[in-house]
Amino acid sequence: MKVVAFVGSPRTEGTTDALVRQVLNGAEDKGADTAIFHIGLLDISGCHACMKCRKTGVCVQDDDMKPLFDEIRNSDCIVLGTPIYFYYMTAQMKAFTDRLFSFVGDNFEKRLGSRKTLFVVTQGADDPEIFRAQIDSMISAWGMVGLNVAETIQACATSDKEQIEENEELMEKAFIAGQNLVD
Template identity: 35%
Template sequence: MKVLGIVGSKRKKGNTSALVKETLKVLETDGIETELINLGDYDIKSCNGCEGCKDTFKCVIKDDMKKLYPLILESDAIVLGSPTYFYNISSDMKAFLDRCYSFEVFSDDDRSVWMSINEAMGGKYAVVLAVCEQNAEEDMGFTAEAMTKPLEALGYRVIDTIKILRLFSKGEALKDDKALEQAKRAGEKLAKTLKLRKEIERKLKTLQIE
């Protein structure tokens, strides 16, 4: 089993990164392989809506997304984290999610019929971490939903959505016991979910139907 952690902040030692790492740390303790991706390290251009990916499942734009597509496909789950920028996710996270549109497959004669590659592969799981400096959840705007909605469309079951408030200065997350505990619990829940799926798959292999 493998879980991909994706940070939508350019601050590698910022609050979003710290919380995603906390979630991944729990998974690693349970023997689950993890990998951390900082989107700021990658050149990811905006989707231009050309539909060029529909026949090949490959985006026609030549940039660093070609490095990330295989990692997404081979992972069993994903942990997305983004700071709140003007009531929404960061531009890096937005570009990344838009470019995952190439995983969507539509019926040739009816675009109301569609399925993601992840669904066809049996479905995957996700945790969402939204971070905001303000005190009120309403000031976070659409940050959490801007990640959960695309993930659901991409065939992920979002098992936990964490909204962290009152974090602005670098390093504050590491001093916030409540925020760290929320990130930790999200990791525990994801680990249990992945283990349960593996156990069900094992039982199904031995199931004999008369």
């Protein structure tokens, strides 16, 4: 069982990374192999809308997204993590998401099939409902390519990883979610 995680924050030791790592700890506890990619550090352009992938299923761009397509194809489960930036996912996570277009067929069939997916979202605001519409929209977008979000772990009123690591209830929830992801 292979679980591959993508973190959309430019901070490699931030709150999103801390929570995603805890999810992976839970998955590893159940015997999964895991990998984590910080897409905030990678060179990933937005979709150029050349439409070549409509026919071929392959993106023509030669950037850091290229190996990630195979990582996704070869995975059993996916973890997607992003902080809220101005009421949505980060620009880096949006570029990554747009590039998944090559996994959508001409008639919107899911070329990838489906992958059980866990979503980690972090935010400065303390109200867990304030971004409900945006969170649902992200989940719908990923669902279009077959990344089916089974559970969402949300951290509110947070900006530093220490706040996450000291929150025993949240860390336990993330660990169990990682276990459940691969069960």
